Amino acid sequence: MPTINDQSPGRFRPRLATVVRVSPFLLIALSAVADAETPAGQRYDRFVAAAPALAAATWGSFGTLTIGLIAVATEVVLALLRDREVGAAAASVIAATVTVTLAASYTAGMRVRRERDLALVRSVARTAQQVVLRPLPDRLGDVGLTLYYNAAAEQAQIGGDLYEAVRTPFGVRIILGDVQGKGLPAVEMAAALLGSFREAAYDARDLPALASRLEIGLQRYAERATSLDASERFATAVLLEIPDDRPEAYLLNCGHPPPVLLRPDGGLRPVEPEVPLPPLNLSALVASEYHPQTLPFGPGDRVLLYTDGVSETRDRRGEFYPLTERLARWSGDSDVALLEGLRRDLRRYAGGPADDDVAALLASRLAPPAERSAGPSGPSGPSAG
Template sequence: MDARRPLAGLRQPWRSSHALLLIPIVLILVIAVVDQLVPADIHLGPLLVIAPAITVSFAGPWPTGLIGLLAVGAQAYIGWHFGVLFSRNVLVQILALAVLSALTVFYCVIRERRRRQLAQVRMIAEAAQHVLLWPLPEQIGPMKVACLYLAAEAEAQIGGDLYAATPTDNGVRVMIGDVRGKGLSAIGEAALIIGAFREAAHHHTALPALAFALEESVARNLPTLESEEERGERFATLMLMEIPDEGHIIRILSCGHPPPLLLSHGSAVAVPVHPAPPLGIHGPAARDDYTVDVFSFEPGDTLLLYTDGVIEARDADGVFYPLAERATRWAGSSPEKLLHHIRRDLLDHVGGSLGDDAALIALCRTPTGTQGRRHGHGFDVGRFGHARDRSAR
């Protein structure tokens, strides 16, 4: 990351706020001049209170205090000009203006303190996001990759949705999931699952064994993360994928997670999967209860993974976001452009604010010269293969 970007971002607001200071300064000068031109029974001096009042909206304590001081000075000049500086009425006006200016400066101090605290919270949230959800590289094995995370919490960078990918000896394994709940309360369980996946993905040769290991980890550690009110109600949907380096296939194991979309030849089709129960529902299941669905994944195809925060997003009329329909429009785009289009369209659909965390991953198979179709796996791979991969036991 370019370290100069934050400095450039800070420099522009500084210049803008100082340019805006011309507005209250000009306003003070105009009021002071016009007050001397109007009839003697019309007093415009009290209008000087507008200057510090508008300055507080865009400037910090020192500029606001300076404008307040100028306004007090202008009020004193008007009283001196008319020879009534030490009259009771003018002295009260000067005192009231000084008190109001002091209050606006105090408000600025409190606001700037809260702004710094909020900036620190955002920095911590961003650091937590990078620690927990490592940014996926643009290329993993035979695939181009792009990912997107939209947190429901206004000031959060991360919530209960999760994803991870790791290369193995025979290919790439990808996980996407959704922990029940959102915001900070779900981060602990998301971290537990991601940590378990990153370790177990390299120790289990088959997806059912990997899912079994994740279920065991959740069953063993979840009670320490649950509150008394949530006892027995915490679970996570999960989808595990394996893309071999050789052969144009992909293996999927779903634990209650929405099926992915396959974008190919200008269309978006939901991949039929046979889901097992979500993690944390019934405890560790038998490995035979997991079904590995296998289908072809040709060069140029794009697989779109998502969480239910995307498809359950509603507009003002309560209509769900039509992900498959919208994704069809951009079926030929690169993963990065595809997620860019979906992000903009999704936020437009919901009016700018999501009700639940949302995560998406786009995987595009790139042509390679060494890939060929594997045989002898105990299944027949059509466009979508519904049989279990017996070699994955």
């Protein structure tokens, strides 16, 4: 599935890393030139002692030691050119350079080991993401899927927002939700909810039955969870079912922001729930029955599911992001272009990265294969369902 996020590195970072890596050599060269071209009373050779300290930021222990030796050799050469001997002043610079080199070499070794540990942790995080939030195909049957997902925590791979889409005997079933809270407890609950959905989506007879199965799954999770507040946590979620044989879709909204239906003619509207429902894991507190909605959903129709990280993004004046108004700008764009436009606009509106997890999933009804191959001037195929 095409996935859009904010974690891609900037184009300038490789160049910056190269500049930082060669900076110790530049410092040694500039110090040598400045010392050789200025009067004897003005000493610039002392700056070579800083070269190994700079090297520790990007070089390993051996590289830092090598740069330190180059700095010492440069000081010796400068002393011989200036005084024809290595005097007390030059000896003090050499002693300082050796001291800095040894300390920097040790620091560089520690940094390299920690970077290896961090790389291992990130590898585990990526593996966990593929298990909890596994990649989705770009299409399931006649349903296209495009995702914008970004965890608010810096360098995070997983947040409290969740998504999944599976092809079942009832059609394509999708969940997009948001677990209350942040950190590992939210991720744990998100994993439990996704596990329940992946098991129940294939045999629950309809969306109310599926929501009931998810409720039971979260209640069982709360009973065995180690966190004390697990039973008090809840998750908002939207369940969407797109059958194969009918040009419609079924929607069940459990306390979640309303999805937006986009029509091929450029029209769009939020799909407000006909009967407000509480979030999942609150059925014991709020007695309610699940009432799904039926939406027209033929070829070219699209529906945008999103979390409150989108709708509750604020600008500097504290005003919420006007999602429906902004979506109209990209309603005629492709799925990927629409979500890319949304991603960029959210960053501009907030004045920087979002401070909450963000997830937006665009599901589109594609034309049946026969209709796509016939083209606009060919015979019309049967209505997609």
